Amino acid sequence: xxxxRQILGCSSGLVSHRxxxxxxxxxxxxxxxxxxxxxxxxxxxxxxxxxxxxxxxTTTLLLPGSSPRRTRFGAFSMSSAHSxxxxxxxxxxxxxxxxxxxxxxxxxxxxxxxxxxEIPDGEEKIRAICTVCDKIAYENPKxxxxxxxxxxxxxxxxxxxxxxxxxxxxxxxxxxxIGESATEGAIRETWEEACAEVEVLSSFAQLDIPLIGQTYxxxxxxxxxxxxxxxxxxxxxxxFALDDxxxxxxxxxxxxxxxxxxxEDVRAGKLKFHYGIIxxxxxxxxxxxxxxxxxxxxxx
Ligand SMILES: [Zn+2]
Numbered sequence: 001x002x003x004x005r006q007i008l009g010c011s012s013g014l015v016s017h018r019x020x021x022x023x024x025x026x027x028x029x030x031x032x033x034x035x036x037x038x039x040x041x042x043x044x045x046x047x048x049x050x051x052x053x054x055x056x057x058t059t060t061l062l063l064p065g066s067s068p069r070r071t072r073f074g075a076f077s078m079s080s081a082h083s084x085x086x087x088x089x090x091x092x093x094x095x096x097x098x099x100x101x102x103x104x105x106x107x108x109x110x111x112x113x114x115x116x117x118e119i120p121d122g123e124e125k126i127r128a129i130c131t132v133c134d135k136i137a138y139e140n141p142k143x144x145x146x147x148x149x150x151x152x153x154x155x156x157x158x159x160x161x162x163x164x165x166x167x168x169x170x171x172x173x174x175x176x177x178i179g180e181s182a183t184e185g186a187i188r189e190t191w192e193e194a195c196a197e198v199e200v201l202s203s204f205a206q207l208d209i210p211l212i213g214q215t216y217x218x219x220x221x222x223x224x225x226x227x228x229x230x231x232x233x234x235x236x237x238x239x240f241a242l243d244d245x246x247x248x249x250x251x252x253x254x255x256x257x258x259x260x261x262x263x264e265d266v267r268a269g270k271l272k273f274h275y276g277i278i279x280x281x282x283x284x285x286x287x288x289x290x291x292x293x294x295x296x297x298x299x300x
Contacts, residue, residue: 101139102117102125102126102127102128102137102139103117103126103128105128105137105139106128108130108132108133108135108137109137110130110133110135111130111132111133111135113130113131113132113133114130114131114132115128115129115130115131115137116128116129116131117129120136139213140213141208141210141213141214141215142175142176142213142214142215143175143176143182143185143214143215143216143217144173144174144175144176144214144215144216144217144254145173145174145175145176145182145183145185145186145189145216145217145218145219146171146172146173146174146186146189146190146216146217146218146219147171147172147173147186147187147189147190147198147200147218147219147220147221148171148204148218148219148220148221148258148259148262149171149172149190149194149196149198149221149222149223150220150221150222151222151223151239152239153241153242154239154240154241154242155171155239155240155242155245155259155262156171156172156194156196156223156228156237156238156239156240157169157170157171157237157238157239157240157245157246158170158171158172158193158194158230158231158233158234158236158237159230159234159235159236159237159238160233160234160235160251161230161232161233161234161235162233164251164286164287165251165252165287167235168249168250168251169246169249169250169251169255170250170251170252170255171218171255171258171259172186172189172190172192172193172194172196173186173189173216173218174189174192174193176217182217182219183200183219186200186217186218186219186221187200187221190221191231192231192232192233193230193231193233193234193237194228194229194230194231194234194237195227195228195229195230195231195237196223196225196227196228196237197223197224197225197227198221198222198223198224199221199222199224200219200220200221201219201220201221201222202219202220202271202273203217203218203219203220203273204218204219204220204258204261204262204271204273204274205217205218205257205258205261205273205274205275205276206218206274206275206276207254207257207258207274207275207276207277207278208276208277208278209253209254209277209278209279209280210277210279211279211280212286214254216254216258218258220271242263242266242267245259245263247259247260250289251289252289253278253280253289253290253291253292254278255289256289256290256292257276257278257292257294261274261299272299272300273299273300274297274298274299274300275296275297275298275299276294276295276296276297276298277294277295277296278292278293278294278295279292279293279295280292281293
């Protein structure tokens with residue numbers, strides 16, 4: 001999950017859940033509602049009506065009948081999914097010559113000296129340049145890694161217990177750390193936020209958000225063990241059938257895009273790999289998760 005600090009594993013605490021199956025609309029939805037954070041993943045055993053033991057449909061949790069679907073990668077095709085003011089090319093709403101956050105960098109990260117803000121020789125953008133050691137502070141996008149966990153034709157979402165987007169739903173995802181691979185980061189974030197051990201099956205999406213300097217890398221994954229429960233940054237973890245995904249209560253535009261593409265793929269009978277650029281519509285709030293265009297959408 002997006003956060004500003006690193007949390008290792010789940011904090012200790014009592015876990016209590018209840019199983020709430022319902023079918024008011026005829027669609028299947030299994031709900032695991034956490035009452036407190038976990039000390040370790042909760043074992044989901046076979047059928048029971050106990051409120052303290054979690055048990056959705058037994059063997060389906062172990063995915064016997066849902067062997068991992070692996071995306072077949074073929075040639076990329078491109079669709080003009082973009083709309084609105086942005087052209088279909090790999091453009092950004094950020095001007096190339098802008099200073100970005102360079103002007104916010106006032107001290108050198110290496111020697112602590114004061115910086116000046118200029119365009120270095122041979123370059124095009126304003127940079128923060130140390131006036132003592134002359135080093136240039138280059139800014140690079142951050143990579144957000146996460147898992148789209150398929151389970152019994154449902155996907156696992158976490159309700160955020162932290163800002164931003166408190167109380168809204170997201171795939172387990174967060175900033176990749178130095179020293180780990182993208183898959184390791186996605187697996188770690190899933191453990192931290194959903195106390196779930198997962199196996200990464202394939203890549204699903206890379207979504208660039210130039211405006212805020214982020215790239216999302218989302219993997220398809222499956223539960224290695226029939227366990228999940230909210231980690232310290234989640235108030236609830238729940239499996240959603242496609243028809244029940246709360247598209248108006250998702251935390252970020254990246255999650256809207258990812259889940260829409262996934263739902264389209266599932267309904268079309270073939271999972272693809274997607275690349276795209278999420279450009280927020282000018283003048284809209286970051287919290288308006290539907291105010292974006294998906295540009296340069298490539299799919300295998
Ligand atoms: Zn310096």
